[in-house]
């Protein structure tokens with residue numbers, strides 16, 4: 481319980497309480513000594529969680545992923561198998577053209593993309609059709625048919641807020657539909673929609689540890705999820721993209737999952753553009769955020785403005801991304817979305833020896849903007865360990881700065897990063913164990929962050945059961961000059 485207020489001598493102390501309540505039998509007085517698991521292999525491709533599970537019909541849709549596509553709009557992405565001989569001619573032609581162009585890799589392919597939806601189970605009152613689906617080919621791999629439909633942006637009008645939507649997506653053949661699933665649309669924007677729980681995961685991969693992270697995340701029951709990069713660790717084996725999307729689809733078909741890119745999404749391959757699988761398989765809502773690149777965008781949900789930055793695109797102070805970020809942060813209405821959350825893949829602040837300094841150029845280009853606009857929390861991944869900072873500005877403790885949290889401990893095959901620098905003053909808590917976190921936005925001024933370790937039993941909710949937990953209190957100071965002006 482956050483029962484103790486900030487000391488009077490430090491009226492601007494914004495990290496109000498450090499409630500590091502331990503669970504489990506191990507004495508964790510120095511958490512960095514926590515005994516951790518060895519590296520896990522990727523699950524075999526025939527693992528039941530990585531194979532088609534949507535039904536015996538090979539025309540059934542699979543790999544369903546939901547994301548927010550702008551106010552009142554939801555993007556549905558899914559995959560179906562390529563069908564039929566006539567169409568395979570069509571595809572092989574597309575494939576040859578794509579290869580010849582060498583810069584394309586992706587092409588339109590045959591298939592109908594439709595979502596049927598309604599507000600009671602089995603009662604589909606709406607149907608939205610998408611544009612021609614995409615396919616891509618890399619070496620010997622031909623993707624399935626990659627479908628995308630956005631519901632809530634066309635003639636059907638925006639989806640109602642905070643409403644359970646029942647839906648099914650179309651299969652590979654006319655008349656074949658997937659099983660029904662459902663999700664709850666985001667609540668209306670504004671502080672009246674708090675509390676709101678945002679799940680946060682990073683560097684997930686596809687190992688037994690990844691499955692454990694997902695199992696713990698299900699118990700956390702977030703309203704939406706942010707994955708801060710390094711999704712599948714496919715690394716050029718595109719079957720692993722299908723496998724990963726199958727692994728997460730029981731969750732990505734129920735909650736909105738928003739992605740930011742990591743280095744493993746880049747997948748440089750001969751004749752194939754960067755980010756091919758990542759940007760073709762998933763909707764990244766940059767256009768609705770005024771961003772020219774799918775590699776950075778922002779969105780509003782409940783009482784939060786969430787900014788997804790790109791670590792692997794231009795990010796110096798004079799970059800297009802920095803200009804976009806300045807405009808994006810300046811436009812935040814803090815009365816409506818008092819919380820501003822930023823994510824990127826490579827952390828600005830990390831005291832782990834892994835990837836040390838990789839986030840420095842971007843920090844040099846952009847940290848000032850985060851401080852100016854009173855960003856509350858910054859999530860990053862890349863480093864396969866958990867670390868939480870105190871409020872910090874330019875390397876110095878500063879009650880007006882953001883809190884930086886590295887959550888790259890989703891459990892991929894590269895294993896945890898266990899070696900640290902001497903602890904800097906800003907580092908409040910660090911530990912190379914796999915897990916995930918949740919940000920509970922309670923009201924306009926208070927939020928609780930909790931980090932849950934996979935090694936701990938899945939147990940009752942509440943920060944007292946988390947490995948690390950902290951209450952974040954927004955003050956005039958932590959709003960920043962620009963943020964404060966916007967809130968008045």
Ligand SMILES: *[C@@H]1O[C@H](CO)[C@@H](O)[C@H](O)[C@H]1NC(C)=O
Nearest residue numbers: 641642643667668672673674
């Ligand atoms: C959302 O709907 C649920 C159930 O219908 C209700 O209990 C809850 O208060 C609503 N939340 C908001 C923010 O409107």
Ligand SMILES: *[C@@H]1O[C@H](CO)[C@@H](O)[C@H](O)[C@H]1NC(C)=O
Nearest residue numbers: 482922923924925926927951
């Ligand atoms: C916000 O939540 C905190 C923690 O529950 C509480 O102490 C505070 O009074 C709340 N503020 C408002 C304005 O309700």
Ligand SMILES: [Fe+2]
Nearest residue numbers: 710742743862
């Ligand atoms: Fe990474």
